[in-house]
Amino acid sequence: MPPAIIVEHVSKEFILRHNRAMGLKTRFLALFHQSKRERRERFLALDDISFTVEQGEALGLLGHNGSGKSTLLQIIAGILQPSAGRVIANGRVAPLIQLGVGFNPELTGYENIFLNASLYGFLNKDIKKRTKDIIEFSELGHFIDTPLKHYSSGMQMRLGFAVAVYLQPDILLADEILAVGDQAFQDKCLAKISEMRENGMSLVLVSHSQKQVETFCDYFVRLDHGIITEHGCFSNKSDSLIIAATESAT
Amino acid sequence: MQTSTIVPPSHPATGLARYWQYRDLVRNLVIKDLKVRYQGAALGFLWSLGNPLALILLYDFVFTHVFRSDLPHYILYLVVGVLHYNLFSQSVSQSCESLTSASGLIQKIYFPRILVPTASLLFTLALWIIAILILVVLYPFLGGIYHWGLLLYPLALGLYIAFIWGIVLTFSVLQVELRDLKHLVEIALMFGFWFTPIGYDINVLKPATREIIALNPLTQFMDLFHALLYAGTLPALSHVLIATGWTIATLTIGMVLFHRKARHLVEDL
Ligand SMILES: Nc1ncnc2c1ncn2[C@@H]1O[C@H](COP(=O)(O)OP(=O)(O)O)[C@@H](O)[C@H]1O
Ligand SMILES: [Mg+2]
Numbered sequence: 141m142p143p144a145i146i147v148e149h150v151s152k153e154f155i156l157r158h159n160r161a162m163g164l165k166t167r168f169l170a171l172f173h174q175s176k177r178e179r180r181e182r183f184l185a186l187d188d189i190s191f192t193v194e195q196g197e198a199l200g201l202l203g204h205n206g207s208g209k210s211t212l213l214q215i216i217a218g219i220l221q222p223s224a225g226r227v228i229a230n231g232r233v234a235p236l237i238q239l240g241v242g243f244n245p246e247l248t249g250y251e252n253i254f255l256n257a258s259l260y261g262f263l264n265k266d267i268k269k270r271t272k273d274i275i276e277f278s279e280l281g282h283f284i285d286t287p288l289k290h291y292s293s294g295m296q297m298r299l300g301f302a303v304a305v306y307l308q309p310d311i312l313l314a315d316e317i318l319a320v321g322d323q324a325f326q327d328k329c330l331a332k333i334s335e336m337r338e339n340g341m342s343l344v345l346v347s348h349s350q351k352q353v354e355t356f357c358d359y360f361v362r363l364d365h366g367i368i369t370e371h372g373c374f375s376n377k378s379d380s381l382i383i384a385a386t387e388s389a390t
Numbered sequence: 391m392q393t394s395t396i397v398p399p400s401h402p403a404t405g406l407a408r409y410w411q412y413r414d415l416v417r418n419l420v421i422k423d424l425k426v427r428y429q430g431a432a433l434g435f436l437w438s439l440g441n442p443l444a445l446i447l448l449y450d451f452v453f454t455h456v457f458r459s460d461l462p463h464y465i466l467y468l469v470v471g472v473l474h475y476n477l478f479s480q481s482v483s484q485s486c487e488s489l490t491s492a493s494g495l496i497q498k499i500y501f502p503r504i505l506v507p508t509a510s511l512l513f514t515l516a517l518w519i520i521a522i523l524i525l526v527v528l529y530p531f532l533g534g535i536y537h538w539g540l541l542l543y544p545l546a547l548g549l550y551i552a553f554i555w556g557i558v559l560t561f562s563v564l565q566v567e568l569r570d571l572k573h574l575v576e577i578a579l580m581f582g583f584w585f586t587p588i589g590y591d592i593n594v595l596k597p598a599t600r601e602i603i604a605l606n607p608l609t610q611f612m613d614l615f616h617a618l619l620y621a622g623t624l625p626a627l628s629h630v631l632i633a634t635g636w637t638i639a640t641l642t643i644g645m646v647l648f649h650r651k652a653r654h655l656v657e658d659l
Contacts, residue, residue, distance in 0.1 A: 154657065163570040218500035221653045241498040246426045255422055258415040259499050267414075 142230045144311050144342035145193040145216060150225035152186040152211055152366075185211045187366045188225070193359075195230070195310075198343040200353030203363035209346045212363070213237065213313050216344065231310025231342070234260055236317050240300025245289035249280055249299055252288055256303045270306045277332070278302040297321050305332055312336070315346045330356065409502050419509040420516060439521055446472050449589050461591055463533030463620070469525055470619045471588030471612055477518045478554055478608060479579040485510040485558040486565045486572040493659035503652045507562040511555055525619075535622030542624070546614045549637055553607065556640025559648045566651070566658050587612050607636040 158179040161167040170177045186208045193199045201209045214220040216227050217235035242259050243252045253274055257267040275284050278298040280291075288296060297320060304312070312333070318326050333356065337343060347353050353360050354374055362370040449468050453459045461467050488510035489496070489503070496503060530536075565571045586608040592600055603609050610633040617625035 162568075164568060164574070165570075167568075214497075219497065219656055235499055237498045242495050244422055244426060246429055247422060251422070251425070254414075255418050258412070258418045259495065259501055261411050261501065262414070263411075264414045264418070 141195050143192045143228075144195045144197070144230055145199075145344070146228040147189055147191050147212075147216065148225050148227070150186055150189045150212070150215060150222045150227060151184065152208070152215060152220065153223040154183045154185050156181045156183050185366050186215070186222075189363075189366075189368060190225075191361055191368075191371070193311075193342055193344065195342055196337070196340045197359065198337060198345060198357040200357035200360040201344060201346045201363065202348075202350065202353060202360055207363040208366040209363055210237070210315055211366075213315050213344065213346055217313055229311060232261075233311045233313060234304055234307060234309030235313045235315075236301075236304050237313070237315045238300075239297045239317055239320070240303070243288055243296065243300065246287055248287055249278075249284040249291070249295075250275075252299065253303055256300065257307060260304075260307055260309075262307060274299070274302040274306045277306065294321060294325060298325060301329055301332075305336060308336075309341065311342045311344070313344045316348065318345075318352065319348065409505070412501055412505055415501060416505050416509045416512065419505075420513045423509075423513045424516060439524060442472055442476050442521055443524070453589050459590065460594075466529075466532035466534055467591075467616065467620050468589060469528070469532065470615050471586070473518075473521060473525060474550070474612065474615050475583060475586060475588050475608065476521070477514070477550070479582070480518070481511050481514040481554050482557055482561060483572060483576050483579060484514050486561050486575055488558075489562045489655065490565055490569070490659060496656050496659060503655060504559065504648055507558050508555070510562075511551075511558050515551065529619075534619065537622045539618050539622065539624050543615075543618050546611075546618060546625070549633060550611050550614075553611065553633070553637040553640050556637065556642070556644035559644030560640070563647050563651045563655070566655060582606070582608065587616075607633070607640075610636065 158181065159176065160178055161170055161176075166176060189212060191199070201212065203209050211220065213235065214237070215222050216229060217233055217237070218227075218229075219235065219237075240252070240256055242255050244255060247255065250271070253271055254264055254267050257270075258264065275281075278284075278295070278301075280295060280299060283291065283295065288299075291299075301317070314333075318329055321329070330352075333343065337356075343356070345353060345356055357374060359373045360371065361368055446465070446469055449472070450465050453468070454464060485507045488507045492506045495501075496506070561571060561575060585603060585606050587603060592603055592609065592613075595603060610629050613629045614625040614633060617623050617629075
């Protein structure tokens, strides 16, 4: 089987635009005032990152704030384009960068299921087959037919999580989503992710918590200022090598 | 580990199939906008008819009582023009902010970005279809002529929508860079109304003015609609060709611009 995710020499450079002119007036003023002119600065958020995630395996991404974890996840999800290198993902990728993307407060929970799931490229007829499971997992009961604006934030998160996991992705990219919600919700989500992992789903989990990564992931990569500073594995099944290239500078 | 060699059914599609796969997203986005706009008001969409109707009554008054128009069945001429101009102006102003206001989606998940302004156009179109139903009902009373040429109307409308689509794509991308574009566009649309033969006949203008008005691509489209729906004739081939030329131009510019900018759009939102 081909690996689930191959990240090959990926770099990402952002152009920071200080004093960005958003309107015509500022643009016009910038012609005369040096101080109002836009300044551009290059910023390397990721520097030559390479690794492979085999099918069914889980990789934890560690690193402090601003180290490039979300940027890397967005590149794997195809949201951002890498400045150099490439990413190959085999299978359907479900980014969970935020729970319930596209949810509209005016629509009912039921209607929002369709809106959210179609953003992942699903057809309504396929979503319909999964609504029963989604509603059951989200524990919304009859609330499913009331507008989302009457939901608590916990209810919205449960629904968002339920949609993403019941779409049965081959690869789940989770960005600190488990840092939100109460303990019961977190446990339920983690149990569901474990169950899906047993069914062969690959996982990339971004987390602050070393402990969470340890319990859920086979391998980890630690980022610091856009470079891999440390990597390793937790389980003893070290038959497949996940870190290629990039020397680790620990 | 299982050793299956079957390509997963969810294998990411490529090319045009990729857009087709997202057809229900477009549908859901349009339905969402309709529901959000008219929630609670079952007949709320009737209000969307109020605006063009009021406009038509106003212009009818102005042009039949204040300035005299020699056009027979003047109100039909006016209705055809106003309705089609409204489709243009509402689509264009509505879609300017489509990408910038969808930043929450675009930054969180990948889907073909072109679907955002396209869904915005289809939303306006859905509302407009309701308005055009008034015309269908009133058509015989306003002096409309039933003729075989009417069968060509869907083609003319399709061409017009393609023309608008090109502009919608262009402006939605430009809005990301220039956040007050929408205000400029709305002013331009107000002028555009008078620079298009909607309330008057282009042939009553002085030759010099007429040439200026003919430069407006909407003039060509209005001519198609007036010929088919008002005069009961076929439009002149030259107008069809010029309108097609404009459509190819806006679609090419819109598509090229969109594809060049779409990949890095998310970083500028
Ligand atoms: N769109 C963007 N434009 C400019 N800089 C960005 C953009 N997105 C992220 N960055 C910068 O890239 C760095 C890494 O950010 P991020 O990937 O969000 O870090 P993490 O998720 O590890 O906290 C940060 O310094 C951030 O400011
Ligand atoms: Mg982050």
